[in-house]
Amino acid sequence: MATGRSPRSKTHLADNLQDHEFVKLLLLLLLLHVRSYECADRVKLSEYLWSATTKDQTAALESGFVQGIKNGTLNPEAFGGYMVQDAVYCYMANKSLDTAAKRTTNDPILKKFFEDTSYLYEIYYQSLFDTWFIEDPAGIKLGPECTKYVNHLHDVATRMDSIYLVVALTPCAKLWPWLGEQIKGGSFGVYEAWANANFVAGDTAFKEYEKLIDAADQAGAISRKSALEVYSKSMKGEAEFFGSIKVN
Template identity: 30%
Template sequence: MKSLLIFSFFCICCILASPHAKRTSEQYTEKGSSLYEDLWKKNLDIVKDTLQTKFLQRMQDGSLPAELYLTFIVQDLYYLRNVTDMLQKMSMKEGMPQDLRLFFENRFKSYQAYTNSLFNMYALENQTIIHPQPAIVSYVNTYHEVMQGYEPIYFAVALLPCARLWAYLGQNLSITQKNAYYSFKRDNDGHDPSKHFKSLLDGHQRKIDKHLANSIFRKQMENEKSFFQSSMP
């Protein structure tokens, strides 16, 4: 009886120590985590700092000079045109999983439609007449670096800070309909980036280097903050 107990204990230890048991434990951990949410939570410090930038605070109280807002919009147009072009290139890359390809195709179509509508609204024929400022050049350059240096999934990570931050600003800026900048809040409030990003990033999180993903996400969030800071130093 004693030998049977020893043998049973030995078998249990072997099972717990086996690679299969370890993988099962890791699967359980992964199922309970969300890369989409983790990236956001780890970088809330930059989100809160961005909300407190002079540009957004003056927009919130309605005292932002109109010429500064116009400059901000023009710089954003430069950003949009460049990111749209990169999304088109990403959507045509070969060898990607189907869900990632569809993501880039859909993001490209969305960016293209929105960018074209803004260029038409402001009667701009192309971006060559826009003189980009250092903050937006740095932001666009980071996208280029990610596109050229990393796997396509990391370009999706690089896109997320803009999508989540602007939705957050739409929800958290206290701007009433009487404010001249109410359209900024209205246009960004109610957007739900999770429907585009969450299932994609969480579905690929086993293959993603979490530290690299956070580094890219944080860099892009810093670029967002710099963009708002530079719009009203």
Template identity: 25%
Template sequence: MYCHHGDDFLDQCHRGDDFLDQCHRGDDFLDQCHRGDDFLDQCHRQKHPKCFHVCSVCGADIYDRLWTNNLDIAKRTLEVPFLQDMQLGDLQADYYVSFTIQDVAYLVKVTEMLKQMCQKVKEPEDIHQFMLERFNSYNKYAEETLKLFNLKSVSDINLTSAMKKYLSDYTSIMNDKDPIYFVVALLPFARLWLWLANHLKETPCNAYFTWKKQNSQGHPEKHYKALLNKYLTTADQITQANSIFRQQMQNEHEFFASSLKKQNSSCKCKP
């Protein structure tokens, strides 16, 4: 369906081929750059024991470290029945509609949290500005989406267990962690949906090609990269950020996985 974004938010959430080239996030580059866990250990603990920001050997910064450290979840998410059936073009429409409804609830609930963060976080100025920009972007798209579905609110939507946990984890991070970790919590969605869209093998003839097209371009690094590299500078901070990032990546995985259980996968009826 949608990607939680208006025109401004498209820049946040999507990455096209040009960006993939710029960020070198393809599997081939990962091999060339040796940015797996073993190399990070060698680079940051042996050669650069005090370096937690940017590695002078491979150029891997926190923004990219968080992604490469948790790429395994992205790969597992791509294999869930919901996305595989989307890729084949035979996902039953009712499952897609249910997924979309949960997605709308997510959009509205996270918009409300961003509003709270705007009111709560006044300093540092750059983090306040980040929250304000994300709120304006999410809010614009939330209003457009509710209007599209003729909804006044999402109060009557019954959340799935996966979505309840996802939103609960957001709330805990918002209430219990420093604001920079809420920034971290938002990032998995921004990067994962783009990565999934670019890895789904679909043609324009596919009924779900619109989802791929809407989510396949963007530049989330414009919003996140500088902040993460500025405020996550110690081993403890990076460890905590990675834990939150992985938790939210897993929540994304569960959202997609719960949208179509294996036993409910589209039937392959004989003609």
């Protein structure tokens, strides 16, 4: 009487599969699957963050402010309302950068980045203060969207590891040249000079931010989950700030 294992037995199946060439194929497919997973896992953090926030990028592009700039139809009062708030936003971002620089004591590269970027923000907000006759930023009442955005940057600068402020500032640095690329060829009208100076298609300054983010990720010095939360809030802040401007 036959005493072999039941053909329905997993053990029997394993024993018999060893004799078949397709086992090699199965093993190869498994190896390819593992390698594919590993490659996906190695997607740069900067790329992952950008690809995860396309909804707010589109919202920023479709906002009345950006489309009004593109078509040259934006109400001048709406433009002025945005610019006065943006001046204070840049002022507050400068202060957040200074805070992060002071808190960064063991990373000279990151500290220098904060110091250099703070200087650039200072030059820009001082220029805006001169243009819009702003003497005391405390006298400017920000809308709730801009207030929420600057408070987000402040919270990141004061409560989180310094690298997260780089994450928080990257959406602004990357979104604006992207917007410039999307609205390129528009009939900007009186806003042409401003658009050419601010929505600069092809500007790559944001890559310096992304290098720091990706280096931190490779060193295991940043949480992807926390980075996405910070990045998403900033990208939403950009979209909501643009969207807050009443164009009619």
